[in-house]
Structure formats: C-alpha cells, structure tokens
Amino acid sequence: MKLRPVGGAVALFLASFPITYVLNGLASMEQPLVIVAVGFGALIFSFAFVYIPSRSQDPLYYVCMVFSFTAGFDLIIALGEDGIMSNIMGFYMKEGERYLSTAYGIMICYWDAIVHFALYLLMIAAIAERKSYRHVGLYWFGSIAMSMIVFLPGNVVGKYGTEIRPAFLLNVPYLLIPFWALTRIFAQPKTLPIVTADKVSEEQLKSVFQRPLDLGLMGFLLFAAGFTLFRGLVVLDCPADACFNYIHQQEPSLHDPVAYPKVQMLVYLFYVLPYFCLCLYGLLFPGCSWMPDWAVVFAGAIAQAQFSHIGSSLHSHTPFPYRTPEGAWWPVVLLNVAYAVGPQLLAYRCLRNPAFFSLVAARDEDKKKQ
Template identity: 40%
Template sequence: MTFSGPSIIFLTSLSAIPLSYFMNKISQMIDQRMILVAGVCSLLFVTIIPYLHVKYNPRKTDSFFYVLSIFTFSSVIDLVIGLENDGLIENFMTFYLKEGEPYLKTAHGTMICYWDGVIHYALYLMILAAISWGQSYREVALYWVGSLAHSMLVLMPAILMGPHGVKWPVLLNIPFLIIPFFAGGKFLRQRPSEEEHTEPSKMMKHPRIWRRPLDLFLVLYFLAASCVAILRFTAAFGGKVELAERYAQKYEPYLMESSKYAAAQMAVYLFFFLPYYAGSIYALIFPGESWMSDWSLIHAGAAAQAQFSHMGSSVHYRTPYVHRVPQNMKARAVFWVVNVLLFAVPQLMAYRCTNEPSFFQKANKTVVISEESEKNRKKK
C-alpha cells in the first residue's frame, strides 16, 4: 500500500498527539533549553518524513509541500493545547505550558491555538488537496498568509511586553514568524498578468461610487473602521482621551487587560490595517488598482484571525472578570455589532475583489467605451 505526498503530510501531523503525550511524561526534561531542543527535533522529524517520500518518488514537488509538513504538525499541537487549556483533555502539554510557553495558557493563547488547530489546519488540507489534484491554491495561501502573519505580529510583541517573560522555547516561533512573509512575497509575485483574466467586454467606464451601493457601503465601512482603529488604539495604550476611556470602560474592558495581547493587536490595526483601509477607499472610488484582489485576501485572513481571537478572549473564562464584556445589554450589543462587522465585512470585501477581478484592473484605452459615447450612438 502506497501513500501520496499529501497523505504522508496528513498522517505525519497526527503523530503530534502521541508525541505530545510522550514528551509530557518525560519529567526529567526540566531545562528550558532541553524543551527547545526537543521542539527543534520534532520539527526536523516531521520534515524528514516527507523529504524521504519525495526523494524516492521522483515526481516534481511544490516547495510549499515541506512547509506544510511543519505547519500541519504545529496545528495539531495547538489544538491539543487549546483543548487542554479548557480542561477537555489533560496531561498532553501540561509541562510544556508550565515551563515552555506559559503565555499560551491565557485566553488569547487559547484562542489562537483553536484558530490554528481548526481554521489553519483546514486551509492546509485545502492546499494539500489542490497540490494532489494539480490545481492552484494561491488564493487560499494568501488568506493563510494574512491570518498567520497577523497572529505572529500580535503574539511576539505581546510576549515581550507581557508578564510571563521570555524563555528559550519562544525561539520555536521563529519559523512561523518568518515563513509567512517569504511565502506571501512568493505568492504575490505569482499574480496573473492583467491580460490573463481581464474580459474586454467588462472593461467599461465604471459608474460613480454613489451608483455602486455595495462599494459605497464598503467605503463607509472603511471610514468607520479607521475611526474605530484609532479609538481602540488610544484606549489600549491608556490615552487620556475621554471618548476612548469611556469606550474601554463601558464596552471593551479587555483592551486594558494586562497580558498586552489586546494592546499589540490594536497596534497592528493602527499601523497595518489603517493604511490598507485608506488604500481600499481610494481603490473603490477610483477603480483600477490591481493589487486589491490579493491584498483583500490577505486582509480578510488577518481580520478573521484578529476578531476571532479578540472576541473569544473578551468572553473567555481565563480573562479576569473585570476585563470581560460587561453584562448589560447595551454594552454587549455595541461590542458584538462592532466586532462582528470587523470580522465579516473584510470577508465580503475579499469576495467582492476576487469575484470581479477585472473591475480592479487598469482599463485598456483602446477597448474602453465611455458611457456618453454609448448614449450618443444609441441616439443616432
């Protein structure tokens, strides 16, 4: 019985379950550096197996195949951590969470582990299926790049600022911090040329923004999201602005939580999301920016991961009670409306951009027909 490359990756990832249980039983491994060594050995192990499979099966293999062997294994580990944090299983990662990465025992750590163990793992399986069938997985990969890159951009600063300190096993996060950015650059360079997916019949002069209801809604959303990003950043970093202080106290007290995850996330919103909002507003009002399709997918992945973690942490039992969403109905309504919109609308934006890529291509002047010329022709 022979297994395909994707099947090997899938089966290798499942080895994380017995391996984590076995490693937890080795009580002599009390040194942090030994935990780091064990983690590195585990990652090498799950990389060597697919490598040996490819070596003895001289079929051309996508370089991303080896990345998947590491990331699928990590996803299963993270799912185990999430389940253990919530008391659904025990004695799998107890020692590691105590001596290795204690910051993963927080509400935010639990949420990012669930997201990695379920959503990222599902994306990996979709990519593996596409590789197996010889299909393109570029759009799925861009969504994954946004999601994982955001997760790490929040996690690493929060570790440095948080109360848990920095231990040697934090170095195990380096591949997960670096690889998404290299992968993102690779997939962005593989963008199809405009001629490949532009239909001349659709290259008409675009109507004004107020004649495009969906795009007008998206512009208004990005304007509102920009204001929310500034407001929440100010609140998370203790700015002495009355509106920000009132918002944090009444609607999102998690912004002031001591673990610093919320603060790091609001910084990402301000310094990364806000420029995207501005660019998107411009691209929707003045169509023709070909970067929109790719970056809408990256932003959709980042926004989904961000909001899942933020909303989950705001109600999770590991968050101190005073920093959870207040119990009154008005506060809960405001919290959920704001955060669900921040989750859902970027997904709508990605669908809008990828469903009609020709709208965001620069029109070829030789085939553009203006609305006025068309009206004059009909009159004649």
C-alpha cells in the same frame, strides 16, 4: 482531490497526540533547553519524514505538511487548558511557553489547529493536483502573519515578559517562513475570472452610486477606519471621556496586563487603518490592480485577529475585571463581528468581479485624456 497527500497531513496532525503523551512521561522534559531542542528536533524530523518519500517540486508542500504536524500540538494545548482533555502538554506550559495558557494564547491555538490546518489541507491538495492555491495561500499568510506580529511582541511587553524561556525561539520559523512563502505565492499566475475589454470599460465608467455593493463597502470602510482610530486612541490612554467610558464599560480587555489586546489595536492603527484608507481610494478610482490580492491577505489577517480578540475578551482565563461586561456583551460582540465580516465581503467582491480593478483599461483611459 488526491487523498494520499491530504491523508498524510491528517496522519501527521493526529501523530502529535501519542508523541505528546510519550514526552509528557519523560522527566527530562522539565528542562527548558531540552524542550527547545526536542521542539526543533521534531520540526526537522517531520520535514525529513515528508521530504524523503515525496520529492515534491513545490517547497510549500513541505511547509504545509510540517505545520499540519505542529497544528496538532496547538489543539492539544487549547483542549488541555480549557479542561476538555487531560493537560498532557503541562510540561511545555510550565517550562516552555507559559503565555500560551492565557486566553489569547488559547484562542490562537484553536485558530491554528482548525482554520490554519484546513488551509494547509487545501494547499496540499492543490499542490498534489498541480492547481493554483494563490488565494488560499494569501489568506493563510495574512492570518499567520497577523497572529505572529501580535503574539511575539505581546509575549515580550506583557506580564509574561520576565518569563520568556528558550522555547520562545520555536516561534521564529512561524514568523520568517510565511514571508518567504509570500514571495512564492505572489509568483504564481493570477487566477481571477477572465473579463473582456468591453466589460472592463463598462465597469470602470460607472460612478460609485451605480455600484451599490461598492457604496456599502465604502460605508463599512469609513466605519472601520473611525473605529480603528478610536480604539487606537483608547489603548494610547487618550484622556477623552469617550475613550475612558469605552475602556471601562465596553472593552476593559484593552487594558489587560497580558498586552495582546493593546498590541493588536496598535497593529490595527498603524497597518490596517492605512489599508482601509487605500481601499476607499481603490473603490473610488479604477485600475488599482493590487486590490484583489491584498484584500485577501487582510481578510485573513483581520479574521484571525478578531477571532482571537473576541474569544479572549470573553474567555474564563481572562481575569474578570478585564472581561467584556455582561450588559455590553451583545453590542461589543456584534460590533467586533461586523469589523471582521466587512473585509471578507470586500475580498469576495474583489475576486468575484475584478473588472473595476483592471490596470489595462485604466491606462487606456489616461491615454485618451492626454
């Protein structure tokens, strides 16, 4: 690993602390328009600071560097709101993005400052060494896309919807750039293990009962699909007794006025549920070559979503009536952890042994049948 680019990203991450300290002492930072101007100025300055000396041929290098810089601010926000350090981002929380003081806001700040920052370092190192970062990039895209898809609508429809400030626009690059990055990541050659035609044929001729790991994953997918549908019905105010009891006795956070949990469950219902159903098909029938890549994307998305959901349902910033009850703490947490771990195992299985998903052998088999 080349330490110089990685060290530069770490330096940018740490530079956010003294910069924030200086900004906190400026009286002008109490004005919303000044805050958004300084925010965009910081993004432009950090990009120029990285671009001028490096001249990397991969534009994602600059994205990772700039996002590493902003990840430091997210750590400052999270630590300040949790009382672990002085709240030197108080000016931003007051006139910038007040909703970041919610439990969900704190959780996504921690995730960005720790997990996303680690992924940026991995991608920066891979770019510096001219290696593929396809899988890391796909995982990062799934994670950051999920956070934005839930965070932005939640800000608008939740109880902070009437307090949107101009700083809300600072989130736009984090919504648009990842989708642009995805097109470049997909353009990279696939780096799956090389398998022979005989191995592909052997794997694709096996029934699901001869593939115990796939059988277990199918069991998880059936459970996850049912659980996703059930919680979707819960947040849609289904009058069934099971839904009523669940939202009052297990996960009252689903009716939290901040609306992030509700939006999260609706995203699960309309996007993740169809994905689970497609994966069931992909594990039953060979040749679904899309499975490895999208398994990584959804693994990142669900990991981020579940971390934020579990953490916010237990966090002290969530009002007591909406926190997970003590008596239901372990069952609810274990259920949600299992929901998060399953997609990680599915992604690992797809990348570790991709022969079953090879499209070539599946086409050859179809020709023989014809």
